[in-house]
Amino acid sequence: MTMDVPNYSERPxxxxxxxxxxxxxxxxxxxxxxxxxxxxxxxAAQYNLVCDIDTSETSRIYGGSWVDFIASSKAVLGTESGVSFIDFTGDAQIQVERFCAENPDVSHEVVRQKFLGDDDGKIVIRVVSPRIFEAAALRTLMILYEGDYSGAVKPWDHYVPLSRDHSNMAEVVSVIRNPSKAQSIIDRAFHEVALSPAWTFKRMVERFDKVVVDEAQRVELARNAIPGALDPLELAISTRGLELTARGRYLEEHVLPVYNKLIEDHQGLANAYERLATDHQRLATDCQRLAMDQQSLANMSIKRFAYTWLRRTLGSVKRKLTSPLGN
Known part of the structure:
Protein backbone atom coordinates (compact mmCIF):
# COMPACT_ATOMS: atom_id res chain seq x y z
CA MET A 1 0.00 0.00 0.00
CA THR A 2 3.03 2.29 0.19
CA MET A 3 3.85 2.00 -3.51
CA ASP A 4 4.91 5.29 -5.05
CA VAL A 5 2.54 6.41 -7.81
CA PRO A 6 2.42 9.58 -9.92
CA ASN A 7 0.45 12.53 -8.60
CA TYR A 8 -2.98 13.07 -10.08
CA SER A 9 -1.96 16.04 -12.24
CA GLU A 10 1.12 14.20 -13.55
CA ARG A 11 -0.78 11.27 -15.03
CA PRO A 12 -0.88 11.39 -18.85
CA ALA A 44 -15.35 11.38 -24.38
CA ALA A 45 -14.50 12.66 -27.84
CA GLN A 46 -16.67 15.75 -27.46
CA TYR A 47 -14.92 16.61 -24.18
CA ASN A 48 -11.40 16.13 -25.59
CA LEU A 49 -10.53 13.60 -22.91
CA VAL A 50 -7.30 11.63 -23.33
CA CYS A 51 -8.48 8.03 -23.07
CA ASP A 52 -7.09 4.54 -23.51
CA ILE A 53 -10.21 2.39 -23.60
CA ASP A 54 -10.31 -0.98 -25.36
CA THR A 55 -12.25 -4.25 -25.13
CA SER A 56 -10.35 -6.33 -27.68
CA GLU A 57 -8.40 -9.43 -26.67
CA THR A 58 -5.24 -8.06 -28.26
CA SER A 59 -5.32 -5.06 -25.90
CA ARG A 60 -5.19 -7.13 -22.70
CA ILE A 61 -2.55 -6.07 -20.16
CA TYR A 62 -1.07 -8.28 -17.45
CA GLY A 63 1.35 -8.30 -14.52
CA GLY A 64 3.36 -5.22 -13.66
CA SER A 65 2.30 -3.55 -16.90
CA TRP A 66 -1.28 -3.54 -15.62
CA VAL A 67 -0.24 -1.76 -12.43
CA ASP A 68 1.68 0.83 -14.45
CA PHE A 69 -1.32 1.27 -16.74
CA ILE A 70 -3.72 2.03 -13.87
CA ALA A 71 -1.17 4.28 -12.16
CA SER A 72 -0.76 6.31 -15.35
CA SER A 73 -4.46 7.22 -15.44
CA LYS A 74 -6.26 9.94 -13.58
CA ALA A 75 -9.41 7.83 -13.64
CA VAL A 76 -10.64 4.36 -14.57
CA LEU A 77 -14.06 3.09 -15.56
CA GLY A 78 -15.74 0.23 -13.76
CA THR A 79 -18.89 -1.79 -13.17
CA GLU A 80 -20.02 -4.49 -10.80
CA SER A 81 -19.00 -8.01 -11.76
CA GLY A 82 -21.66 -10.63 -12.24
CA VAL A 83 -24.23 -12.27 -14.47
CA SER A 84 -27.99 -12.16 -14.91
CA PHE A 85 -28.51 -15.66 -16.30
CA ILE A 86 -27.58 -18.91 -14.57
CA ASP A 87 -27.06 -21.81 -16.96
CA PHE A 88 -27.69 -24.64 -14.49
CA THR A 89 -27.62 -27.42 -17.08
CA GLY A 90 -25.07 -26.04 -19.54
CA ASP A 91 -27.57 -26.41 -22.40
CA ALA A 92 -27.84 -22.66 -23.03
CA GLN A 93 -24.10 -22.31 -23.46
CA ILE A 94 -23.99 -25.14 -26.01
CA GLN A 95 -26.92 -23.76 -28.01
CA VAL A 96 -25.67 -20.16 -27.93
CA GLU A 97 -22.12 -21.06 -28.95
CA ARG A 98 -23.37 -23.21 -31.82
CA PHE A 99 -25.75 -20.47 -33.01
CA CYS A 100 -23.08 -17.74 -32.77
CA ALA A 101 -20.59 -19.90 -34.68
CA GLU A 102 -23.14 -20.23 -37.48
CA ASN A 103 -24.12 -16.53 -37.25
CA PRO A 104 -20.96 -14.60 -36.28
CA ASP A 105 -22.51 -11.17 -36.87
CA VAL A 106 -25.62 -11.71 -34.75
CA SER A 107 -26.16 -9.20 -31.93
CA HIS A 108 -26.22 -10.07 -28.25
CA GLU A 109 -29.80 -8.81 -28.01
CA VAL A 110 -31.01 -11.28 -30.63
CA VAL A 111 -29.18 -14.16 -28.97
CA ARG A 112 -30.51 -13.31 -25.52
CA GLN A 113 -34.09 -13.04 -26.74
CA LYS A 114 -33.83 -16.29 -28.68
CA PHE A 115 -32.18 -18.49 -26.04
CA LEU A 116 -32.48 -16.81 -22.63
CA GLY A 117 -35.89 -15.18 -22.88
CA ASP A 118 -37.59 -14.27 -19.62
CA ASP A 119 -35.05 -16.25 -17.59
CA ASP A 120 -32.49 -13.51 -18.16
CA GLY A 121 -32.70 -11.35 -15.05
CA LYS A 122 -34.54 -13.78 -12.77
CA ILE A 123 -31.33 -14.38 -10.85
CA VAL A 124 -28.78 -11.56 -10.88
CA ILE A 125 -25.40 -11.95 -9.23
CA ARG A 126 -23.70 -8.61 -8.47
CA VAL A 127 -20.35 -8.50 -6.69
CA VAL A 128 -17.44 -6.14 -6.28
CA SER A 129 -14.54 -6.61 -8.68
CA PRO A 130 -10.86 -6.81 -7.64
CA ARG A 131 -10.32 -3.80 -9.88
CA ILE A 132 -12.06 -1.61 -7.32
CA PHE A 133 -9.37 -2.41 -4.78
CA GLU A 134 -6.61 -2.03 -7.36
CA ALA A 135 -7.77 1.45 -8.29
CA ALA A 136 -8.19 2.45 -4.65
CA ALA A 137 -4.70 1.18 -3.77
CA LEU A 138 -3.10 2.92 -6.76
CA ARG A 139 -4.97 6.14 -5.92
CA THR A 140 -6.79 6.32 -9.21
CA LEU A 141 -10.20 7.99 -9.41
CA MET A 142 -13.03 5.52 -10.07
CA ILE A 143 -15.89 6.31 -12.46
CA LEU A 144 -18.46 3.58 -11.94
CA TYR A 145 -21.99 2.68 -12.82
CA GLU A 146 -23.84 3.10 -9.56
CA GLY A 147 -24.35 -0.15 -7.65
CA ASP A 148 -23.89 -1.94 -4.34
CA TYR A 149 -20.38 -3.32 -5.01
CA SER A 150 -20.75 -5.74 -2.08
CA GLY A 151 -20.87 -2.74 0.25
CA ALA A 152 -17.22 -1.87 -0.43
CA VAL A 153 -17.68 1.60 -1.95
CA LYS A 154 -20.26 4.38 -1.92
CA PRO A 155 -21.01 6.97 -4.63
CA TRP A 156 -19.32 10.34 -4.19
CA ASP A 157 -17.48 9.04 -1.11
CA HIS A 158 -15.26 6.58 -2.97
CA TYR A 159 -16.20 6.91 -6.63
CA VAL A 160 -17.87 9.19 -9.16
CA PRO A 161 -21.22 7.66 -10.19
CA LEU A 162 -21.93 7.47 -13.92
CA SER A 163 -25.55 7.07 -15.01
CA ARG A 164 -26.15 4.03 -17.17
CA ASP A 165 -27.50 6.28 -19.91
CA HIS A 166 -24.43 8.54 -19.46
CA SER A 167 -26.75 11.52 -19.04
CA ASN A 168 -24.45 13.01 -16.35
CA MET A 169 -21.32 12.83 -18.50
CA ALA A 170 -20.69 16.57 -18.13
CA GLU A 171 -20.75 16.26 -14.34
CA VAL A 172 -18.27 13.37 -14.44
CA VAL A 173 -15.90 15.30 -16.69
CA SER A 174 -16.07 18.30 -14.36
CA VAL A 175 -14.77 16.13 -11.50
CA ILE A 176 -11.95 14.74 -13.64
CA ARG A 177 -10.88 18.31 -14.41
CA ASN A 178 -11.12 19.42 -10.79
CA PRO A 179 -7.96 17.99 -9.14
CA SER A 180 -9.00 19.09 -5.65
CA LYS A 181 -12.41 17.41 -5.77
CA ALA A 182 -11.01 14.32 -7.47
CA GLN A 183 -8.23 14.00 -4.89
CA SER A 184 -10.67 14.12 -1.97
CA ILE A 185 -12.57 11.13 -3.43
CA ILE A 186 -9.31 9.32 -4.20
CA ASP A 187 -8.00 9.82 -0.65
CA ARG A 188 -11.19 8.50 0.96
CA ALA A 189 -11.12 5.44 -1.28
CA PHE A 190 -7.48 4.80 -0.41
CA HIS A 191 -7.94 5.06 3.35
CA GLU A 192 -11.45 3.59 3.70
CA VAL A 193 -11.27 0.86 1.05
CA ALA A 194 -7.68 -0.05 0.18
CA LEU A 195 -6.46 0.15 3.78
CA SER A 196 -9.62 -1.23 5.39
CA PRO A 197 -9.15 -4.54 7.28
CA ALA A 198 -12.68 -5.47 6.20
CA TRP A 199 -11.37 -6.47 2.76
CA THR A 200 -8.31 -8.48 3.73
CA PHE A 201 -7.90 -12.19 2.97
CA LYS A 202 -8.02 -12.86 6.72
CA ARG A 203 -11.47 -11.30 7.01
CA MET A 204 -12.66 -13.10 3.87
CA VAL A 205 -11.63 -16.47 5.32
CA GLU A 206 -13.39 -15.63 8.60
CA ARG A 207 -16.62 -14.79 6.74
CA PHE A 208 -16.35 -17.95 4.63
CA ASP A 209 -15.84 -20.13 7.71
CA LYS A 210 -18.86 -18.55 9.40
CA VAL A 211 -21.09 -19.23 6.40
CA VAL A 212 -19.97 -22.87 6.32
CA VAL A 213 -20.58 -23.34 10.05
CA ASP A 214 -23.97 -21.59 9.95
CA GLU A 215 -25.12 -23.65 6.96
CA ALA A 216 -23.94 -26.90 8.54
CA GLN A 217 -25.86 -26.07 11.72
CA ARG A 218 -28.97 -25.17 9.72
CA VAL A 219 -28.91 -28.47 7.83
CA GLU A 220 -28.28 -30.44 11.02
CA LEU A 221 -31.22 -28.77 12.77
CA ALA A 222 -33.47 -29.48 9.79
CA ARG A 223 -32.34 -33.12 9.70
CA ASN A 224 -33.16 -33.56 13.37
CA ALA A 225 -36.57 -31.94 12.89
CA ILE A 226 -37.63 -34.19 9.99
CA PRO A 227 -37.99 -37.91 10.81
CA GLY A 228 -36.37 -40.14 8.25
CA ALA A 229 -34.17 -37.39 6.83
CA LEU A 230 -31.06 -39.29 5.88
CA ASP A 231 -29.02 -37.17 3.53
CA PRO A 232 -28.11 -33.44 3.93
CA LEU A 233 -28.10 -32.83 0.18
CA GLU A 234 -31.47 -34.52 -0.34
CA LEU A 235 -32.80 -32.54 2.61
CA ALA A 236 -31.56 -29.24 1.20
CA ILE A 237 -33.26 -30.02 -2.10
CA SER A 238 -36.57 -30.98 -0.51
CA THR A 239 -36.74 -28.20 2.09
CA ARG A 240 -35.92 -25.45 -0.38
CA GLY A 241 -38.12 -26.79 -3.12
CA LEU A 242 -35.23 -26.99 -5.54
CA GLU A 243 -36.73 -30.10 -7.13
CA LEU A 244 -39.28 -27.80 -8.75
CA THR A 245 -36.59 -25.75 -10.49
CA ALA A 246 -34.03 -26.42 -13.18
CA ARG A 247 -31.35 -26.24 -10.53
CA GLY A 248 -33.09 -28.85 -8.43
CA ARG A 249 -33.48 -31.17 -11.39
CA TYR A 250 -29.85 -30.71 -12.29
CA LEU A 251 -28.76 -31.50 -8.74
CA GLU A 252 -31.01 -34.53 -8.60
CA GLU A 253 -29.92 -35.88 -11.99
CA HIS A 254 -26.23 -35.03 -11.92
CA VAL A 255 -25.02 -34.19 -8.44
CA LEU A 256 -26.90 -36.71 -6.31
CA PRO A 257 -25.67 -39.75 -8.29
CA VAL A 258 -22.09 -38.55 -7.88
CA TYR A 259 -22.70 -37.88 -4.20
CA ASN A 260 -24.23 -41.33 -3.70
CA LYS A 261 -21.34 -42.92 -5.58
CA LEU A 262 -18.92 -41.15 -3.26
CA ILE A 263 -20.83 -42.51 -0.28
CA GLU A 264 -20.64 -46.03 -1.75
CA ASP A 265 -16.93 -45.63 -2.44
CA HIS A 266 -16.43 -44.33 1.08
CA GLN A 267 -18.25 -47.36 2.50
CA GLY A 268 -16.18 -49.62 0.27
CA LEU A 269 -13.01 -48.02 1.55
CA ALA A 270 -14.24 -48.40 5.11
CA ASN A 271 -14.91 -52.11 4.54
CA ALA A 272 -11.53 -52.55 2.89
CA TYR A 273 -9.86 -50.79 5.82
CA GLU A 274 -11.71 -53.07 8.25
CA ARG A 275 -10.53 -56.14 6.33
CA LEU A 276 -7.01 -54.76 6.30
CA ALA A 277 -7.16 -54.21 10.05
CA THR A 278 -8.34 -57.81 10.53
CA ASP A 279 -5.56 -59.12 8.30
CA HIS A 280 -3.08 -57.00 10.22
CA GLN A 281 -4.29 -58.49 13.50
CA ARG A 282 -3.98 -62.00 12.09
CA LEU A 283 -0.49 -61.24 10.85
CA ALA A 284 0.45 -59.89 14.27
CA THR A 285 -0.88 -63.08 15.88
CA ASP A 286 1.06 -65.24 13.41
CA CYS A 287 4.22 -63.25 14.10
CA GLN A 288 3.71 -63.74 17.82
CA ARG A 289 3.28 -67.48 17.33
CA LEU A 290 6.38 -67.61 15.14
CA ALA A 291 8.36 -65.82 17.81
CA MET A 292 7.16 -68.34 20.39
CA ASP A 293 8.10 -71.21 18.08
CA GLN A 294 11.52 -69.71 17.54
CA GLN A 295 11.98 -69.38 21.29
CA SER A 296 10.90 -72.97 21.80
CA LEU A 297 13.31 -74.10 19.10
CA ALA A 298 16.09 -72.12 20.71
CA ASN A 299 15.31 -73.68 24.08
CA MET A 300 15.37 -77.14 22.52
CA SER A 301 18.72 -76.42 20.89
CA ILE A 302 20.17 -75.26 24.20
CA LYS A 303 18.88 -78.38 25.96
CA ARG A 304 20.29 -80.65 23.23
CA PHE A 305 23.66 -78.89 23.41
CA ALA A 306 23.73 -79.16 27.20
CA TYR A 307 22.77 -82.83 27.09
CA THR A 308 25.47 -83.62 24.52
CA TRP A 309 28.11 -81.70 26.47
CA LEU A 310 27.15 -83.35 29.75
CA ARG A 311 27.15 -86.79 28.16
CA ARG A 312 30.61 -86.30 26.70
CA THR A 313 31.96 -84.88 29.96
CA LEU A 314 30.58 -87.76 32.04
CA GLY A 315 31.97 -90.24 29.55
CA SER A 316 35.41 -88.71 29.84
CA VAL A 317 35.27 -88.73 33.63
CA LYS A 318 34.11 -92.35 33.65
CA ARG A 319 37.01 -93.42 31.44
CA LYS A 320 39.51 -91.74 33.71
CA LEU A 321 38.04 -93.35 36.81
CA THR A 322 38.11 -96.84 35.35
CA SER A 323 41.56 -96.65 33.85
CA PRO A 324 44.61 -98.14 35.82
CA LEU A 325 46.54 -95.66 37.92
CA GLY A 326 49.50 -94.20 36.18
CA ASN A 327 48.10 -94.62 32.73
Whole structure:
Protein backbone atom coordinates (compact mmCIF):
# COMPACT_ATOMS: atom_id res chain seq x y z
CA MET A 1 0.00 0.00 0.00
CA THR A 2 3.03 2.29 0.19
CA MET A 3 3.85 2.00 -3.51
CA ASP A 4 4.91 5.29 -5.05
CA VAL A 5 2.54 6.41 -7.81
CA PRO A 6 2.42 9.58 -9.92
CA ASN A 7 0.45 12.53 -8.60
CA TYR A 8 -2.98 13.07 -10.08
CA SER A 9 -1.96 16.04 -12.24
CA GLU A 10 1.12 14.20 -13.55
CA ARG A 11 -0.78 11.27 -15.03
CA PRO A 12 -0.88 11.39 -18.85
CA UNK A 13 -4.23 9.62 -19.33
CA UNK A 14 -7.54 11.10 -18.27
CA UNK A 15 -9.45 7.81 -18.36
CA UNK A 16 -8.39 4.22 -19.02
CA UNK A 17 -10.21 0.89 -19.15
CA UNK A 18 -9.86 -2.69 -20.32
CA UNK A 19 -12.55 -5.36 -20.53
CA UNK A 20 -13.50 -8.36 -22.61
CA UNK A 21 -16.89 -9.09 -24.12
CA UNK A 22 -18.60 -11.80 -22.11
CA UNK A 23 -20.59 -14.40 -24.08
CA UNK A 24 -24.35 -13.75 -24.48
CA UNK A 25 -25.31 -16.63 -22.20
CA UNK A 26 -24.01 -14.61 -19.22
CA UNK A 27 -27.08 -12.38 -19.62
CA UNK A 28 -27.62 -8.66 -20.07
CA UNK A 29 -25.91 -7.65 -16.82
CA UNK A 30 -22.52 -9.01 -17.90
CA UNK A 31 -22.67 -6.81 -20.98
CA UNK A 32 -22.24 -3.67 -18.86
CA UNK A 33 -18.51 -4.33 -18.66
CA UNK A 34 -18.01 -3.63 -22.35
CA UNK A 35 -21.01 -1.39 -23.02
CA UNK A 36 -19.64 1.23 -20.60
CA UNK A 37 -16.42 1.25 -22.63
CA UNK A 38 -18.11 1.79 -26.00
CA UNK A 39 -20.45 4.46 -24.71
CA UNK A 40 -17.85 6.38 -22.69
CA UNK A 41 -15.29 6.36 -25.51
CA UNK A 42 -17.89 7.82 -27.87
CA UNK A 43 -18.93 10.50 -25.35
CA ALA A 44 -15.35 11.38 -24.38
CA ALA A 45 -14.50 12.66 -27.84
CA GLN A 46 -16.67 15.75 -27.46
CA TYR A 47 -14.92 16.61 -24.18
CA ASN A 48 -11.40 16.13 -25.59
CA LEU A 49 -10.53 13.60 -22.91
CA VAL A 50 -7.30 11.63 -23.33
CA CYS A 51 -8.48 8.03 -23.07
CA ASP A 52 -7.09 4.54 -23.51
CA ILE A 53 -10.21 2.39 -23.60
CA ASP A 54 -10.31 -0.98 -25.36
CA THR A 55 -12.25 -4.25 -25.13
CA SER A 56 -10.35 -6.33 -27.68
CA GLU A 57 -8.40 -9.43 -26.67
CA THR A 58 -5.24 -8.06 -28.26
CA SER A 59 -5.32 -5.06 -25.90
CA ARG A 60 -5.19 -7.13 -22.70
CA ILE A 61 -2.55 -6.07 -20.16
CA TYR A 62 -1.07 -8.28 -17.45
CA GLY A 63 1.35 -8.30 -14.52
CA GLY A 64 3.36 -5.22 -13.66
CA SER A 65 2.30 -3.55 -16.90
CA TRP A 66 -1.28 -3.54 -15.62
CA VAL A 67 -0.24 -1.76 -12.43
CA ASP A 68 1.68 0.83 -14.45
CA PHE A 69 -1.32 1.27 -16.74
CA ILE A 70 -3.72 2.03 -13.87
CA ALA A 71 -1.17 4.28 -12.16
CA SER A 72 -0.76 6.31 -15.35
CA SER A 73 -4.46 7.22 -15.44
CA LYS A 74 -6.26 9.94 -13.58
CA ALA A 75 -9.41 7.83 -13.64
CA VAL A 76 -10.64 4.36 -14.57
CA LEU A 77 -14.06 3.09 -15.56
CA GLY A 78 -15.74 0.23 -13.76
CA THR A 79 -18.89 -1.79 -13.17
CA GLU A 80 -20.02 -4.49 -10.80
CA SER A 81 -19.00 -8.01 -11.76
CA GLY A 82 -21.66 -10.63 -12.24
CA VAL A 83 -24.23 -12.27 -14.47
CA SER A 84 -27.99 -12.16 -14.91
CA PHE A 85 -28.51 -15.66 -16.30
CA ILE A 86 -27.58 -18.91 -14.57
CA ASP A 87 -27.06 -21.81 -16.96
CA PHE A 88 -27.69 -24.64 -14.49
CA THR A 89 -27.62 -27.42 -17.08
CA GLY A 90 -25.07 -26.04 -19.54
CA ASP A 91 -27.57 -26.41 -22.40
CA ALA A 92 -27.84 -22.66 -23.03
CA GLN A 93 -24.10 -22.31 -23.46
CA ILE A 94 -23.99 -25.14 -26.01
CA GLN A 95 -26.92 -23.76 -28.01
CA VAL A 96 -25.67 -20.16 -27.93
CA GLU A 97 -22.12 -21.06 -28.95
CA ARG A 98 -23.37 -23.21 -31.82
CA PHE A 99 -25.75 -20.47 -33.01
CA CYS A 100 -23.08 -17.74 -32.77
CA ALA A 101 -20.59 -19.90 -34.68
CA GLU A 102 -23.14 -20.23 -37.48
CA ASN A 103 -24.12 -16.53 -37.25
CA PRO A 104 -20.96 -14.60 -36.28
CA ASP A 105 -22.51 -11.17 -36.87
CA VAL A 106 -25.62 -11.71 -34.75
CA SER A 107 -26.16 -9.20 -31.93
CA HIS A 108 -26.22 -10.07 -28.25
CA GLU A 109 -29.80 -8.81 -28.01
CA VAL A 110 -31.01 -11.28 -30.63
CA VAL A 111 -29.18 -14.16 -28.97
CA ARG A 112 -30.51 -13.31 -25.52
CA GLN A 113 -34.09 -13.04 -26.74
CA LYS A 114 -33.83 -16.29 -28.68
CA PHE A 115 -32.18 -18.49 -26.04
CA LEU A 116 -32.48 -16.81 -22.63
CA GLY A 117 -35.89 -15.18 -22.88
CA ASP A 118 -37.59 -14.27 -19.62
CA ASP A 119 -35.05 -16.25 -17.59
CA ASP A 120 -32.49 -13.51 -18.16
CA GLY A 121 -32.70 -11.35 -15.05
CA LYS A 122 -34.54 -13.78 -12.77
CA ILE A 123 -31.33 -14.38 -10.85
CA VAL A 124 -28.78 -11.56 -10.88
CA ILE A 125 -25.40 -11.95 -9.23
CA ARG A 126 -23.70 -8.61 -8.47
CA VAL A 127 -20.35 -8.50 -6.69
CA VAL A 128 -17.44 -6.14 -6.28
CA SER A 129 -14.54 -6.61 -8.68
CA PRO A 130 -10.86 -6.81 -7.64
CA ARG A 131 -10.32 -3.80 -9.88
CA ILE A 132 -12.06 -1.61 -7.32
CA PHE A 133 -9.37 -2.41 -4.78
CA GLU A 134 -6.61 -2.03 -7.36
CA ALA A 135 -7.77 1.45 -8.29
CA ALA A 136 -8.19 2.45 -4.65
CA ALA A 137 -4.70 1.18 -3.77
CA LEU A 138 -3.10 2.92 -6.76
CA ARG A 139 -4.97 6.14 -5.92
CA THR A 140 -6.79 6.32 -9.21
CA LEU A 141 -10.20 7.99 -9.41
CA MET A 142 -13.03 5.52 -10.07
CA ILE A 143 -15.89 6.31 -12.46
CA LEU A 144 -18.46 3.58 -11.94
CA TYR A 145 -21.99 2.68 -12.82
CA GLU A 146 -23.84 3.10 -9.56
CA GLY A 147 -24.35 -0.15 -7.65
CA ASP A 148 -23.89 -1.94 -4.34
CA TYR A 149 -20.38 -3.32 -5.01
CA SER A 150 -20.75 -5.74 -2.08
CA GLY A 151 -20.87 -2.74 0.25
CA ALA A 152 -17.22 -1.87 -0.43
CA VAL A 153 -17.68 1.60 -1.95
CA LYS A 154 -20.26 4.38 -1.92
CA PRO A 155 -21.01 6.97 -4.63
CA TRP A 156 -19.32 10.34 -4.19
CA ASP A 157 -17.48 9.04 -1.11
CA HIS A 158 -15.26 6.58 -2.97
CA TYR A 159 -16.20 6.91 -6.63
CA VAL A 160 -17.87 9.19 -9.16
CA PRO A 161 -21.22 7.66 -10.19
CA LEU A 162 -21.93 7.47 -13.92
CA SER A 163 -25.55 7.07 -15.01
CA ARG A 164 -26.15 4.03 -17.17
CA ASP A 165 -27.50 6.28 -19.91
CA HIS A 166 -24.43 8.54 -19.46
CA SER A 167 -26.75 11.52 -19.04
CA ASN A 168 -24.45 13.01 -16.35
CA MET A 169 -21.32 12.83 -18.50
CA ALA A 170 -20.69 16.57 -18.13
CA GLU A 171 -20.75 16.26 -14.34
CA VAL A 172 -18.27 13.37 -14.44
CA VAL A 173 -15.90 15.30 -16.69
CA SER A 174 -16.07 18.30 -14.36
CA VAL A 175 -14.77 16.13 -11.50
CA ILE A 176 -11.95 14.74 -13.64
CA ARG A 177 -10.88 18.31 -14.41
CA ASN A 178 -11.12 19.42 -10.79
CA PRO A 179 -7.96 17.99 -9.14
CA SER A 180 -9.00 19.09 -5.65
CA LYS A 181 -12.41 17.41 -5.77
CA ALA A 182 -11.01 14.32 -7.47
CA GLN A 183 -8.23 14.00 -4.89
CA SER A 184 -10.67 14.12 -1.97
CA ILE A 185 -12.57 11.13 -3.43
CA ILE A 186 -9.31 9.32 -4.20
CA ASP A 187 -8.00 9.82 -0.65
CA ARG A 188 -11.19 8.50 0.96
CA ALA A 189 -11.12 5.44 -1.28
CA PHE A 190 -7.48 4.80 -0.41
CA HIS A 191 -7.94 5.06 3.35
CA GLU A 192 -11.45 3.59 3.70
CA VAL A 193 -11.27 0.86 1.05
CA ALA A 194 -7.68 -0.05 0.18
CA LEU A 195 -6.46 0.15 3.78
CA SER A 196 -9.62 -1.23 5.39
CA PRO A 197 -9.15 -4.54 7.28
CA ALA A 198 -12.68 -5.47 6.20
CA TRP A 199 -11.37 -6.47 2.76
CA THR A 200 -8.31 -8.48 3.73
CA PHE A 201 -7.90 -12.19 2.97
CA LYS A 202 -8.02 -12.86 6.72
CA ARG A 203 -11.47 -11.30 7.01
CA MET A 204 -12.66 -13.10 3.87
CA VAL A 205 -11.63 -16.47 5.32
CA GLU A 206 -13.39 -15.63 8.60
CA ARG A 207 -16.62 -14.79 6.74
CA PHE A 208 -16.35 -17.95 4.63
CA ASP A 209 -15.84 -20.13 7.71
CA LYS A 210 -18.86 -18.55 9.40
CA VAL A 211 -21.09 -19.23 6.40
CA VAL A 212 -19.97 -22.87 6.32
CA VAL A 213 -20.58 -23.34 10.05
CA ASP A 214 -23.97 -21.59 9.95
CA GLU A 215 -25.12 -23.65 6.96
CA ALA A 216 -23.94 -26.90 8.54
CA GLN A 217 -25.86 -26.07 11.72
CA ARG A 218 -28.97 -25.17 9.72
CA VAL A 219 -28.91 -28.47 7.83
CA GLU A 220 -28.28 -30.44 11.02
CA LEU A 221 -31.22 -28.77 12.77
CA ALA A 222 -33.47 -29.48 9.79
CA ARG A 223 -32.34 -33.12 9.70
CA ASN A 224 -33.16 -33.56 13.37
CA ALA A 225 -36.57 -31.94 12.89
CA ILE A 226 -37.63 -34.19 9.99
CA PRO A 227 -37.99 -37.91 10.81
CA GLY A 228 -36.37 -40.14 8.25
CA ALA A 229 -34.17 -37.39 6.83
CA LEU A 230 -31.06 -39.29 5.88
CA ASP A 231 -29.02 -37.17 3.53
CA PRO A 232 -28.11 -33.44 3.93
CA LEU A 233 -28.10 -32.83 0.18
CA GLU A 234 -31.47 -34.52 -0.34
CA LEU A 235 -32.80 -32.54 2.61
CA ALA A 236 -31.56 -29.24 1.20
CA ILE A 237 -33.26 -30.02 -2.10
CA SER A 238 -36.57 -30.98 -0.51
CA THR A 239 -36.74 -28.20 2.09
CA ARG A 240 -35.92 -25.45 -0.38
CA GLY A 241 -38.12 -26.79 -3.12
CA LEU A 242 -35.23 -26.99 -5.54
CA GLU A 243 -36.73 -30.10 -7.13
CA LEU A 244 -39.28 -27.80 -8.75
CA THR A 245 -36.59 -25.75 -10.49
CA ALA A 246 -34.03 -26.42 -13.18
CA ARG A 247 -31.35 -26.24 -10.53
CA GLY A 248 -33.09 -28.85 -8.43
CA ARG A 249 -33.48 -31.17 -11.39
CA TYR A 250 -29.85 -30.71 -12.29
CA LEU A 251 -28.76 -31.50 -8.74
CA GLU A 252 -31.01 -34.53 -8.60
CA GLU A 253 -29.92 -35.88 -11.99
CA HIS A 254 -26.23 -35.03 -11.92
CA VAL A 255 -25.02 -34.19 -8.44
CA LEU A 256 -26.90 -36.71 -6.31
CA PRO A 257 -25.67 -39.75 -8.29
CA VAL A 258 -22.09 -38.55 -7.88
CA TYR A 259 -22.70 -37.88 -4.20
CA ASN A 260 -24.23 -41.33 -3.70
CA LYS A 261 -21.34 -42.92 -5.58
CA LEU A 262 -18.92 -41.15 -3.26
CA ILE A 263 -20.83 -42.51 -0.28
CA GLU A 264 -20.64 -46.03 -1.75
CA ASP A 265 -16.93 -45.63 -2.44
CA HIS A 266 -16.43 -44.33 1.08
CA GLN A 267 -18.25 -47.36 2.50
CA GLY A 268 -16.18 -49.62 0.27
CA LEU A 269 -13.01 -48.02 1.55
CA ALA A 270 -14.24 -48.40 5.11
CA ASN A 271 -14.91 -52.11 4.54
CA ALA A 272 -11.53 -52.55 2.89
CA TYR A 273 -9.86 -50.79 5.82
CA GLU A 274 -11.71 -53.07 8.25
CA ARG A 275 -10.53 -56.14 6.33
CA LEU A 276 -7.01 -54.76 6.30
CA ALA A 277 -7.16 -54.21 10.05
CA THR A 278 -8.34 -57.81 10.53
CA ASP A 279 -5.56 -59.12 8.30
CA HIS A 280 -3.08 -57.00 10.22
CA GLN A 281 -4.29 -58.49 13.50
CA ARG A 282 -3.98 -62.00 12.09
CA LEU A 283 -0.49 -61.24 10.85
CA ALA A 284 0.45 -59.89 14.27
CA THR A 285 -0.88 -63.08 15.88
CA ASP A 286 1.06 -65.24 13.41
CA CYS A 287 4.22 -63.25 14.10
CA GLN A 288 3.71 -63.74 17.82
CA ARG A 289 3.28 -67.48 17.33
CA LEU A 290 6.38 -67.61 15.14
CA ALA A 291 8.36 -65.82 17.81
CA MET A 292 7.16 -68.34 20.39
CA ASP A 293 8.10 -71.21 18.08
CA GLN A 294 11.52 -69.71 17.54
CA GLN A 295 11.98 -69.38 21.29
CA SER A 296 10.90 -72.97 21.80
CA LEU A 297 13.31 -74.10 19.10
CA ALA A 298 16.09 -72.12 20.71
CA ASN A 299 15.31 -73.68 24.08
CA MET A 300 15.37 -77.14 22.52
CA SER A 301 18.72 -76.42 20.89
CA ILE A 302 20.17 -75.26 24.20
CA LYS A 303 18.88 -78.38 25.96
CA ARG A 304 20.29 -80.65 23.23
CA PHE A 305 23.66 -78.89 23.41
CA ALA A 306 23.73 -79.16 27.20
CA TYR A 307 22.77 -82.83 27.09
CA THR A 308 25.47 -83.62 24.52
CA TRP A 309 28.11 -81.70 26.47
CA LEU A 310 27.15 -83.35 29.75
CA ARG A 311 27.15 -86.79 28.16
CA ARG A 312 30.61 -86.30 26.70
CA THR A 313 31.96 -84.88 29.96
CA LEU A 314 30.58 -87.76 32.04
CA GLY A 315 31.97 -90.24 29.55
CA SER A 316 35.41 -88.71 29.84
CA VAL A 317 35.27 -88.73 33.63
CA LYS A 318 34.11 -92.35 33.65
CA ARG A 319 37.01 -93.42 31.44
CA LYS A 320 39.51 -91.74 33.71
CA LEU A 321 38.04 -93.35 36.81
CA THR A 322 38.11 -96.84 35.35
CA SER A 323 41.56 -96.65 33.85
CA PRO A 324 44.61 -98.14 35.82
CA LEU A 325 46.54 -95.66 37.92
CA GLY A 326 49.50 -94.20 36.18
CA ASN A 327 48.10 -94.62 32.73
Missing amino acids: LDVSYRARKAPPWYGYFAEEKWRIADRFAAD
